[in-house]
Structures are given as C-alpha cells and as structure tokens.
Amino acid sequence: MADETLFLSNHQPSTPDKKPLLTMDSMIEQCIGKFGWAQLDQAVLVSLSWLFDAQQTFISVFTDSDPAWHCTDPIKCVSGTSDLCGLPDGSWAWDEVAGHSSVVSEWGLQCATPIVRGLPASSFFVGCLIGGLILARLADSSLGRRNLLLLSCLSMGVSSLVTAFSNSIWVYAALRFVCGFWRAAIGTCALVLATELVGKRWRGPVGMLGLLGSTVGFLSLPAIAYVNRGRSWRRLYLWTSIPALLYCSLVYFLVRESPRWLLVRGRKEEAIQTLKSIAPPEQRPRLTSSFFSTVASLDDYDPLTEAVDHFSAVKLLFMRRWALLRLSIVSVVGFGIGMVYYGMPLGLANLSFNLYLGVAFNAFSEVPSTLAAMLLITKLNRRHILLVLTAVSTVFSLACTLKGEPWERFQMGFELVSFGTGCSALCVLLIYTLELFPTCVRNSAVSLVRQALVLGGTFSPVLVAAGRATGGTLSYGVFGAVIGCCGLFTACLPNTQGGTLCDTMEEEELKMRERSSGQISAPLTLA
Structure with a gap:
C-alpha cells in the first residue's frame, strides 16, 4: 500500500518535548471491555430506532404503488394491458377495495x-x-448522540403522523421531505452511540445489531400493509408513526450518552456516571476521577482536533488531506450501494411477482445478509469484502434486465441476490467508516457517508417510475452499472482490521506515521 504520510496534512508532527497524546480507548476498554447485560440493554434500546427508520424509508413501496384495476368495457379495454393512459375513459376502473389504497389511485x-x-x-x-448535512454535526458538537437521536425520532414520528392527513400530492411530498429531514440522523446516531457504549471486541456485532433492527422494520411493512390491504394508505402512516412516538419515551428515560463523546467534550463526571451504569459490577468501584487522570485533558490538544462548535467536525474532515481522501472514497462507494439498497425494493412493482411477497422476501434476505456481513467482517479484509460484494451485486442486477421466458422466471431470484449482497456491502461499509475516523469526527463522517447512500437512493424513484412507464426493468441495469463502478474505489482505502479507535485527528495521524515507518509490528489487518 502507498505511504500514508503522503496524505497527511501540512501540520507539523509532534515534537519530542510535547506531551504525548494518550488515547481514551484503552481506558474505556478497561471499564467496559467485558460485555454485560447493561451494555446489551443499551445496544438493543438504541438499535430499536433503526426499526422505525426502515419503516419510513420503504413505506412508499406500498403507499405509492399502482393498485389493482379491472376492465369495465370488454370491447374498449383489454385485460392485462399495462398502459392505463391508452385506454378510453370509462373502460376501466380501480378495484373497489383499491380505490384509496394508494396515492396513485x-x-x-x-x-x-x-x-x-x-x-x-x-x-x-x-x-x-x-437533514444529514445539517443535523449530523450536532451529534459531534452541542447535542451529543443521545439527544439528537431523541429529537430525530420524535420529529420523524410527528411528521409521519401528520402525513396521514395530506390532501394533495404536493402537501404529501412536502411532508415526506420533512420526515426525511428528521429521519436522516437516526441511523447514524444509533450506530455510533451503540458502538461507543461497548468494547472493541463487540463493536462489529453491536453495529450489526442495529442493522438487524432495520431488517425487522423493513419486514414489518408487508405484514402491516397486508393487514390493511384494501384500506386507505393513510393507515400505514398511523400504524408506523404512533409506535415511533412511544419509543421516544424509552430513549428519554433509559438510553445513556456515549462516554467517549462526554470525555471528548470535557464532561468527565458525566462520563464516569455513564461508565458506572454500563460497566461490569466488579469494575464500578474503581471508576473515579483519579482513574482518568492519565488521560490527556482536552485542553492539551490543538483546538483543531476538537469538535468545539457546530461546524468544526465537518471542517476537520475537509482540512486534513488524508481525511478528505478517505471520506471521498467511502462516499463514492456509498453512492453506488445506496442506489441498489434503496432502488431494488422500490422497483419490485415492475416485476411480474406478488408485491407483498416480494417485499417480504427482500426483508427476509436482510437477515442472512447482515449475519453474513457480521461473520465476514471478523475474518476478512474489509476492502476485499466490499470489492466482492459490489461485484456480485453488479452481475445479478444486470441479470434482472435479461428478456425472454427462461430468464424472466428467475428475475425475482436475481433481484434477491443483488439486494442481499448490496445489504451486506452496506453493513460492511458503515463499520469500515467507523474505524477510518477518530471520535471527534466519527459521527459526522458516518453521517456524510449515509448521505451518499441516500443520494444514490434519491435517483432511484425516478428511475423506477421511468422503468414502470416503459414496462421494463432498465432501472436494474442502471443500478448494477453504478454499484459496480463505484465499488472499485474501495481498493484505494487503508486496512483497519484489528486497529484501535482513535479519539483525535492528531492521534490518527500519529498512528499513520507509525504504520508507515514500520513501528507498528503488523499492518492493520482485520483480525
């Protein structure tokens, strides 16, 4: 791999007489390295937010779909045609139970x-x-992970509830914008908070726990939609928003703030109380202020290394050349993965397959995909995993576009493999991003990568609608081409396997210098 010192900023390296930077990672590992019930409770509570996040992300698969219709004039209307606009008025009608089951009808x-x-x-x-660009910085600066998670869940739930009372497509679209704005920070806050509440050994499994929560949320949608089939699409928003609002009370009363973030912000006493609440019982008596006396005070760090205001975290990412390079690469990869992850389910209505079963199969496929990613990430190199997963997703996405009787029978299978590998790639990319950036900018970095994922999803609805209008699966071909090209950039990223989490930019740069000079005995191969 190329010498990483080429990508360091122009800051002067630490001089011998300067106080060495001490990591908080080893201190926290001593406190919470042993996984206990308290940490499991926190991880599960935080990861539940992904459930409601997934529901709002994919709810339009049902609310915005084409409902069933039938011919009323057999002379002017031919059953089985896909072009309603070419039929004369009065020759067809929506099925009685489908009249208001979708915004389309x-x-x-x-x-x-x-x-x-x-x-x-x-x-x-x-x-x-x-929302991701505006809200994410608050988690690294003033609000913290827990408070932003609570605010986002509450606001998303309220906006989703109000969406049920939309009276036009324009009001509906505006409320969906508001819902998306507040939803943006949930997954990032949940992922970062859950992984910062546990030791290094459990970072990967706990991160995957949140993604399993997303799977449960996705899987609940076809069940809710099937129970409400033939009824108004508005009921889906009621059924998903009210539980989200109830969940906010659990976050307010039971979820704790990240001790890493509290220490970075200089709130040592609050960090100690948090650690006492989640550490094993035998460790709690030793958790006092004197225990952390060997951790360098934030006042000893260069102000550029701290998230001291609303914009500093993102500014740090753009000021350091190595950080900007890493962020650019993972964002490009995320764009390609996002187009597959969000676009595939939205395009299910274009396939000749039952929509409820198609969504259910996609949701079920996230379970083995997430478990496979959890297994792979503990054994193999992140770069190699992403390269293979994006390549497989490319092949099967392109296979969905094949025409003819033999191929069309396998379209649903091709779609499931492509979506499943895309889901696995998403899991690996998020954990990889966590390890590439230090605590002071971690939440902002993960958030920006998630925005790249969402940017890929932004183009998906229009591509799917265009494919629906032509009666084809051209959108799947576009999805495959994009993820394949973007996935190749993974080869430019450094390896992070077995490495410790850094807390400041200077500490990350010091680790890069040591690796380049050979002071780290083994490369950061993922162990």
Missing part, C-alpha cells in the same frame, strides 16, 4: 410523468440529504 396519478410520480419518494431522500 386517490389523486389520479396513473398518467402523471415519472418525475411527479416519483416526487414523494425523491422528496423524502432529498430531505434525508439536507
């Missing part, structure tokens, strides 16, 4: 352009983009 959008039909879903993803 309620507001007469069957002949609208792909841009209008994809507007609500695209508005949601645009809201995610803007």
